[in-house]
Amino acid sequence: DPEAARSGNSKITTTLGLVVHAAADGVALGAAASTSQTSVQLIVFVAIMLHKAPAAFGLVSFLMHAGLERNRIRKHLLVFALAAPVMSMVTYLGLSKSSKEALSEVNATGVAMLFSAGTFLYVATVHVLPEVGGIAHSHKPESTGGKGLSRLEVAALVLGCLIPLVLSIGHHH
16 A cells, blocks of 8 residues: 555654654754853753754654654654654764864854754755745645745745845854
8 A cells, every 4th residue: 555655654763753853853953062151052052952952843744644653652652752862862972072183174063053054054945935925845646736935935035045144254263
């Protein structure tokens, strides 16, 4: 049954997607912990903690709705819950003082933070933005999709992307 196979795959891909997302959170947390700036550490920690519970709730709700048994749901949740701390420790150890000499020519902490931010931008542009605009991806042949984003929404999106650039003008490190 192709529909049953697609349903089974969606459970795994949903969990896998959230595990990769949590791993990117861990990269950001480990990179922040490797710096001496407590304000960066605090901001990254609070940002991760604010969205971790809703993400876990969403994963469990989706898996329950998909009909997965409770023991399997617990296993999926455990993998999701461990992804961020494990990647945080791996990133921190990779950026530790002993490896700083090897990474002296490259700002490895900045690269790790950029990688983590890039994964969030990827998820937003590829998965979330099309659904917001009504042009969600569908496997059904009769699906026509929505009308897309209005000009005002596109302008707001572009303006939101340019605000950090404007704010960084004249700001030097």
